[in-house]
Amino acid sequence: MKHEKPRFSAGVLAEEILPEGVLAEELLPEKNNESALRRNIVQFIKFTAFSASAGVIQIGVFTALDLLTPLPYWPCYLPALVTSVFYNFTVNRKFTFKLAVNVPLAMLKVALYYVVFTPASTWWGDALTKIGWNNYITLFGTMVINFVTEFLFQRFVVYGNRKAE
Numbered sequence: 001m002k003h004e005k006p007r008f009s010a011g012v013l014a015e016e017i018l019p020e021g022v023l024a025e026e027l028l029p030e031k032n033n034e035s036a037l038r039r040n041i042v043q044f045i046k047f048t049a050f051s052a053s054a055g056v057i058q059i060g061v062f063t064a065l066d067l068l069t070p071l072p073y074w075p076c077y078l079p080a081l082v083t084s085v086f087y088n089f090t091v092n093r094k095f096t097f098k099l100a101v102n103v104p105l106a107m108l109k110v111a112l113y114y115v116v117f118t119p120a121s122t123w124w125g126d127a128l129t130k131i132g133w134n135n136y137i138t139l140f141g142t143m144v145i146n147f148v149t150e151f152l153f154q155r156f157v158v159y160g161n162r163k164a165e
Helices: 033-068 073-096 103-130 135-158
Strands: none
Touching: 033 073, 033 135, 073 103, 073 135, 103 135
């Protein structure tokens, strides 16, 4: 039996009008809500695992700067955050969301998230440590807020409702 390319009802080849990396089947309603739920759960578990590994990187960089330099909280926090963001974006794009979307556009969207998150988290982290909060409790709380908000942002804004390959 001959394998045909997906067509829309008007007879136009799907590949002629869809952006690269988007399959025609992705535009159809979900056939099985259980498979969508399962996919979302697996996606969240993968995001959690990769975010945890990014957290280890962030804590490592922060700890090295905190212990080896006389710098206050925020100059230790910023390089640690930037390092973990690059790692986390790369692995989550490749393994969690598995989308061959426009990578520069996805990076721009994530950068826009961090245009808001970075100054806000730097400000509140610096403020909390100045009133006596422990550097590591502040860092951990900020990482939890970052994890939750970044997952939601990537899932719904950066990658939208597209299915992973």
